Amino acid sequence: MTKNILGLDLGVSSIGWAYVQENPENLENSKIIKLGVRVNPLTVDEQLNFEKGKPITTNAGRTLARSARRNLQRFKLRRANLIDVLKKNNILKESDLLAEVGKNSTFQTQELRAKATKEKIELSELARVLLLINKKRGYKSSRKAKNEDEGQIVDGMAVAKKLYEENATPGEYSYQLLQQGKKQLPDFYRSDLQAEFDKVWNFQKQYYSEILTDDLYKELQGKNKNATWTILKEPFSLVGIKQTGTMQEKKVERYFWRSEAVKKQLDFESLAAVFQEINSNLNNSSGYLGAISDRSKELYFHNQTVGEYLFQQLEKSPHTKLKNQVFYRQDYLDEFENIWETQSKYYKELTRELKEEIRDIVIFYQRKLKSQKGLISICEFENREIEVTENGKTKKKTVGLKVAPKSSPLFQEFKIWQVLNNLQFQNLETKEVFPIDLDFKQSIFNEVNIKGKLSAKEVLDLVGYSGKEWKTNFKEIEGNYTNENLYTAFLKIIANEGIEFLKEFKLTIDDEIKVSKINASAEIIKLFVREKFSGLGIDTSILDFNPELEGSDFEKQASYQLWHLLYSYEGDDSPSGNEKLYELLQKKFGFRKEHSQILAEIGFAQDYGSLSSKAMRKIYPYIKEHKYSVACSYAGYNHSKNSLTREQLENRTLKERLEILPKNSLRNPVVEKILNQMINLVNEVSREYGKPDEIRIELARELKLNAEERATMTSEINKATIQHQKYVEVLQREFGIKSPSRNDIIRYKLYLELANNGFKDLYTDAKIERENLFTDKYDIDHIIPQSRFFDDSFSNKVLAPRNANLKKGNFTAFDYLENEGKEKSEKFLNIIKDLYDKGAITKAKYEKLQKKGSEIGEGFIERDLRNTQYIAKKSKEILFGITNSVVSTSGRITDKLREDWNLVNTMKELNLEKYRKLGLQKQ
Structure with missing residues (x-):
């Protein structure tokens, strides 16, 4: 009986194919029915990019261009709307010039902007000012878009005002609060901290003028805590102060030294500790958002608007760069209000209704981040195909439940049990391999579910095995990163309340608070947090998560709601962007604002798994004791389409033809085009020669590496990991970066x-x-x-x-x-x-x-290989709809066959003329 086989060689720019009729009983009678190459019709830009090695991938280039177009279009739309509103209300005439024209007109609009807050300007000039404000509208916080390197917003204007009125330093003010029994200290602006450093320096210099030199001052600027001590060690002859007492008592003592440092002479040890503390605070206050906060403070204390602040700089030097000076959105709103209130005294046209229209609808309107729910994948188990009619054509569409976020408490626990069911211990002497029982799994789960990942050594220690006698098949067990972040925040909340940690924690006042670094067991940590939260009036049910609750009870549990609130909250219009979040955390769980500020710093990755919450909840009861495939079977799912029985394959209903992928369904236009060309090719071949019994696809690097290659790869990864860990230690020790x-x-x-x-x-x-x-x-x-x-x-x-x-x-x-x-x-x-x-x-x-820029694009880049791999894997999934057998091979097999069949030189001979024209032929 003959077997029809379709072979496909999927590439980025073309698809090679061959339709072969194979006779298993008599291979000599096998024959090639048809073969050919289908070129993928890429656009000119796409083709050039691929030929040159894609200096920028098609979708990335499209994204960059689209983003630039959108930003420009939105600005133009706001400007056009603003001009239209101004004309309709007789503020702007057709003949009015909106540009700076004539001699000495440079920065004229900036001057008018500054002037508009204090005195009358012409209506046409006001229009120019409003158009200038419309151009840059200030920074508006978004929790989901925030970058970790931006730093932290400082929302402490009231504190800064108090320091100014009382002529106090941050150290003096903090000591007052601690004396009053306050546990939580406020954030301070960088400028206030720098002023404190200078004040301490100048005061103490009268006692140590020979040591506190200008060179030493410059050397200390920008240093972290450890570097400060290292610099001062020699000139101060430091040996170090050993503080005694509780963590809170040590904290009070340090702020006492800071308070005294601007009033009395300190000994070198205490003075060094003061400089360490201030420099540490300065380092923590740096970053993009910290700089914005400081600019906002400057406006407040000098009673200036953004326009006045910028024009003052231009008056001092016309070459001042204004481009990278970012302010809060609220600062621009305050300026708008100021200008409008001033000018409305002179012009009756400037009504309250017009102000609201220009402010809220035209200039400062900003929609919320666009929902990306439509791009989230469908669960591989909870889905079905339906027929939909579009433009008179009936198509099949996959619908179903969306996959769950990876940061979900359910996903985090599910992932851990998946790993634990593959965990094995091997005796180094006998080489016997032992799977672990449920009790061992549970004890490991309890730890990683709160403290995050555990190394192989830590896992062995946990279950009482010696690392000298046993080893595991995992280098480390990945834990619950959601709980790790939450418990770290919980411990910081407790510490800021002045509550002492247990001795088992082995934490000092200088240690970074991180749950993964605590020596005590996860059980002790959880009991400690529960006890302290109960005393603080915080809902302790947030510490308990039950993935097996039925129905709506699952989503109603406090732990799930806390995660969902922190994960989904995008921000509000307050300067911090989190005021509404603080209110919700207080109302739902009992967190005070100072607690909520710590929780708000948690950032969950916007990433997704491959299963929906419903599917995971159905599988969860079985995942503790069974491997994933077995657990899926018990839940009524088949986790692998390629592992169907012969009977299941025979009873499958195959598609008559494959459906074209909808536009943008893969979010990668290149992959989409290649797969659609493959679908067209398979449909055409099936129509012409009949549906193939088997399809074989050449995959890129899908064959497993041999033992030597695996060992080499593992060795290289381990070396890099060890080296990076050393860098982390250096950054922590020498630069004082707690979490590099x-x-x-x-x-x-x-x-x-x-x-x-x-x-x-x-x-x-x-x-x-x-x-x-x-x-x-x-x-x-x-x-x-x-x-x-x-x-x-x-x-x-x-x-x-x-x-x-x-x-x-x-x-x-x-x-x-x-x-x-x-x-x-x-x-x-x-x-x-x-x-x-x-x-x-x-x-x-x-x-x-x-x-050179003109040379960009020469050479192959790794992205091509990744695209090829992705195309091949996705194609297997698609082709399984038209045949029961889809087999993947490797490019290495093709290379081997090419050598065995002596086709290498044949290809060179066929391309000889091309080599001659390029001058690549050897004589």
Whole structure:
């Protein structure tokens, strides 16, 4: 009996195919019915991008362009609407000029803007001012869009005012609060903290003038706690102060020293501790949002509007840059109110109704973030196909429940049990492998469900096994990251109430509070939090989550509601963007505002699993004792379409033809086009030659690696992990960064890369002072701009001064230095060659540093491979609808067959003329 086989070779730009009739009983009678190549009809831009190695992927390029178009369009729409409203209300005439024209007119509109808050200006001039305000509307907080590197909003104007009125420092004010029994201390503006540092320095300098020199002052600026102590150790002859008492008593003592430091002479040990504390506070107050907060404070204390503040700078120097000076949205609203109230005294046209229209509907209107629910995948189990009619055509559409967020408490627990059911222990001596029983699983679950991940050693210690005699098949067990974040916040709330931690926690006043670092068991931590929360009037039911509750009771439980509120809350119109959230947390769970501010800092990743909550809840009762596939079966699901029985396959109803994928259904236009071409090809072949009994697809790198390759890969991963951990320890110890982010590690690695160049950056050849490394003076720059080549790898990054980076703009590093002059470009080339020769930078980075903008796109990039893999996997899923057998192969098999059949040279011979034309033929 013959078997019809369709072979597909899926590539980015084309699909190779062959329809073969195979005779298993007599292979010599097998024959090729038809073969060919189908070229994917990419657009000109897409084709060029792929041929050049895609300097920017199609969807990424489309996203960048769309984002720019939308921003520009929204601004133009606001401007057009504003002009229209002004004309309708006789504030603006057709003949009025809106641009600065004539001599000495530069910054004229900025001058009018500043003037409009105090005195009368013409209506046409007011129109120009409103159009200027419309151009930049200020920063408006969004919890979901916030970046971890932005820092923290400081909402403490009342505190700053009190410091100003009482001529007090943050240290003095904090000590007063602690003396009054207050536990929670406010946030302070960076400028107030810097003023305290200077005040302490100048006061103590009268006693230690020979030691507190200007050079020492400069050296201490921008330093963290540990670095401050290191700098002061020698001139102060420090040995360190050993504080005694409770954590709260130690805290009070430190603020007592800060309070006394501006009134009395301190000994060197106490003075060093004061400088450490202030510098630590200064480091914590830095960041993008901290800078915005400080600008807002400047406006408040100088009784200025944004326009007055900016024009004052222009008066001092017309070359002042205004571009990167960001203010709160509320500051612009206050300015608008001020200008309107002033000008409405002179013009009856400026009514209250018109103000509300211009303010709320035209200039400052901002819709909420667009819902992305339509892009969330459908659960692989809870779905069905329906027929829908669109434009007179009947199509099949998959509908069903959406998949659950990965941060959901249900997903987090479900994921842990999946891993635990694959966990095994191996005896190193006998080599016997033992699966673990439910009691062991439960004890491990209890820990990782609160404290986060556990290493293999920690897992063995937990169940009482020796690491010298046993090993596990996992390097680490991933835990409940949602609970880890929540419990860390819970412990911070308790600490800020002045409540002492248990001795088992082994935490000191200098330690970062993080639940994963506490030595006590998860059970003790949970009991401790429950007891203290009960005393604080906080609903302790938030600590209990039951994934097996039925019906609506599941979503009504407090723990689930707390997660959902923190996960889904987007922000409000308050300066902090969280005032409504604080109210809800108080009303629902009993958290006071100071508690809620800690909870609001938690950020959950906007990522999704592959199952809906309903599917996971049905599987959950079985997942504790059974592997995923078995648990799915008990719940009535088949987790693998490719594992159907012969009977199930025979009884399957196959599709007559495959449906074209709807536009934008995959959010990747390139993949979508290739898969639709594959669908068209399969449909056409099936119509012409009959439906294939089997389809074989060539996959990219889907065959498993051999033992040696796996060992090499594991070794490389382990080396990188160990090295990164060392960097983390250095950043914590020497730079005082408590929780180094990925960007912090990259920044430090880029800094070390410059060691052979005397730590001088590649663009200006100026030394990067260690204390400035983690300040906004330096940026991580992409050698080849992301807008031109979407490459976020380490080999495309360097450390550069902020000014140089802004000046470089959209140029490659090479083009930028070439524009700076021949001398600089030659010096740059010599430096990078020296770094490459010494092994300080990789070949990839060396080549990118030499790349001109005109050369971008030459060469293959890794994204092609990932696209190919994705296309192949998705195609298997689609093709299973038209045949019962879909088999994947690897490109390595094709290479092997090409060699075995001596087709390598044949291909060269066929392409000989092409090589001749390109001058690539050897004589």
